[in-house]
Amino acid sequence: MAAAAHRLGAALGIASLAVCAGRVVAQGPSDRPTFRVASTLIELTMTARDGNGNPVTDLRQDEIVITENGKPREVAFFRFEGAIDNAPAFVAKPLPPAVFTNRIEYTPGPPRNITAIVIDAVNTRPEDQMTVRSQVLSYLSTIPVDARIALYRAGERVHILHDFTDDIASLRARMSKQALEATIQTQTNITVEKPDIQDFLRQAFDSEYLQVLELSNKEIARFEELSNQQIQDRRSNLTLASLEALGDHLAGIPGRKSVVWITAGTPMATIGAGDPWLKTYERAIRDTSQRLATQGVTLYPVEATGLRPVELKLTASGRGDSRGSVSPTAQRAATTGANQPASLAALSTTPDQVRLPSALDLLADVTGGRFLRNTNDLTAGMKAAASDLRSSYSLGFYTPEDADDKWHPFKVQVRRPGVKIVSRQGYLGVAPKQPREWQASDWRDAANNPLRSTGVRIEVRCVLASGVVRAEVQLAADDLHLREMGAGLVAEFEIAVAEKTADGLSGLRHEALAFQLDARQAQDPSAAKVRFPKQWPIAPTTTMLRLIVYDRFSDRYGTVDVPVSHLQGSQI
Numbered sequence: 342m343a344a345a346a347h348r349l350g351a352a353l354g355i356a357s358l359a360v361c362a363g364r365v366v367a368q369g370p371s372d373r374p375t376f377r378v379a380s381t382l383i384e385l386t387m388t389a390r391d392g393n394g395n396p397v398t399d400l401r402q403d404e405i406v407i408t409e410n411g412k413p414r415e416v417a418f419f420r421f422e423g424a425i426d427n428a429p430a431f432v433a434k435p436l437p438p439a440v441f442t443n444r445i446e447y448t449p450g451p452p453r454n455i456t457a458i459v460i461d462a463v464n465t466r467p468e469d470q471m472t473v474r475s476q477v478l479s480y481l482s483t484i485p486v487d488a489r490i491a492l493y494r495a496g497e498r499v500h501i502l503h504d505f506t507d508d509i510a511s512l513r514a515r516m517s518k519q520a521l522e523a524t525i526q527t528q529t530n531i532t533v534e535k536p537d538i539q540d541f542l543r544q545a546f547d548s549e550y551l552q553v554l555e556l557s558n559k560e561i562a563r564f565e566e567l568s569n570q571q572i573q574d575r576r577s578n579l580t581l582a583s584l585e586a587l588g589d590h591l592a593g594i595p596g597r598k599s600v601v602w603i604t605a606g607t608p609m610a611t612i613g614a615g616d617p618w619l620k621t622y623e624r625a626i627r628d629t630s631q632r633l634a635t636q637g638v639t640l641y642p643v644e645a646t647g648l649r650p651v652e653l654k655l656t657a658s659g660r661g662d663s664r665g666s667v668s669p670t671a672q673r674a675a676t677t678g679a680n681q682p683a684s685l686a687a688l689s690t691t692p693d694q695v696r697l698p699s700a701l702d703l704l705a706d707v708t709g710g711r712f713l714r715n716t717n718d719l720t721a722g723m724k725a726a727a728s729d730l731r732s733s734y735s736l737g738f739y740t741p742e743d744a745d746d747k748w749h750p751f752k753v754q755v756r757r758p759g760v761k762i763v764s765r766q767g768y769l770g771v772a773p774k775q776p777r778e779w780q781a782s783d784w785r786d787a788a789n790n791p792l793r794s795t796g797v798r799i800e801v802r803c804v805l806a807s808g809v810v811r812a813e814v815q816l817a818a819d820d821l822h823l824r825e826m827g828a829g830l831v832a833e834f835e836i837a838v839a840e841k842t843a844d845g846l847s848g849l850r851h852e853a854l855a856f857q858l859d860a861r862q863a864q865d866p867s868a869a870k871v872r873f874p875k876q877w878p879i880a881p882t883t884t885m886l887r888l889i890v891y892d893r894f895s896d897r898y899g900t901v902d903v904p905v906s907h908l909q910g911s912q913i
Contacts, residue, residue: 593795
């Protein structure tokens, strides 16, 4: 019965959209190139510097060469982003009454070219966070007047400490009040206390004493290793989930999106003492890097531990992990006899150990950023991001390649001698053959995420009457995955409304919808909007609504928060 009701709801949703098909409206003028049928526009940013490291600010479009798989691609548009903006502080456009949106031009924040400073509390010790806070406060007093910066903290979830602004005094005030946060189950240093029963073992087993002791130590080491590996897995998952949440949050901002990630790092691989198999996180890290690059995010990882002497402490009988460190416990175990095997706990992976930079290098290289290491200046990433912006350009090209869910590398080169170009390395050709169904946990995560997502741009006008919210929803058509069907294009997505009270999430419902553009509209989806009415009854205790739109083929989503108190007396 429930499944039948869900199908009926989906069918009604499709029908209601079909009725509204004639209400597609045109957008205002845009600096984006005209949409080409059967092609995909790839947008990116790059930096250009001369042999002395100075910004090159006068490149021309005809000097740029783009190749994809060895095939030349025409530059569709080209724009210099590095000019100093002496205009007044950015002021968001006022919204009409009872209208809510996640579109960047209507929300607090810059129209383009931003820097996000992220303090990683998953991997960074509180004492290192204190140093980070002090140095960031000092740096904020020196940044250019046109810089647009936001502050975030990545823990169990990513939290906004301060949204994008060019009000540096406000940023400093918020940063100075920021509390330190303990690392979240990140210290893989679980050890099992060994009971002092050696005299008992000698008396009970006599000649077999050494064998029994060795077996006991091996079992203890195995337990420690499995426990610590689970903690390491969780830390890696939290780290990558935080970065992807930031990517979703920043997806709708045009221009250069620089993320300065101040972190103690995350490993590319680990290896235990008792298990000879390598545990690698390389595939997950690469996948996250590629998704961030496709969203236009440029990553600047900075080692929060600063400059420290490298003491690998490796021995012939002790194994290190990908961060190149063996704890003194492991070293003692390796040198005091074969009957004291080292465990993963002994081969410590705690945040205070030295890390090899492979994972952070990969994240920076794929996204077109820089990894700042071996420095006690923890603001180096912010300085690098600000410097790179002065030499940055936005550009794009069309690719006729079929979307295939694979990574497509490309190269950006310049014909002018002595100029070095740095950009991201490719894009993901997202094209699932079947829509991906979000599970209940996916919907809850989207509803509870402190960060709003701009992957699908949404505008909604609401009115509340007799416990029912009536809404007119409008989506940017080119944020949706459009599939050819007949003479037009079809988008399939789901819409949900989450109800929240002071105690948290109290209700969540969603339904599947579809929308079809006719042949004329399909020629340029960037000039179309998807518009349709919806209504939802809500509980009298609800204080906040979150509207979620999820594209079932591209796996992108957008969110808009609607305070119920702002709906009283509103009119459509």
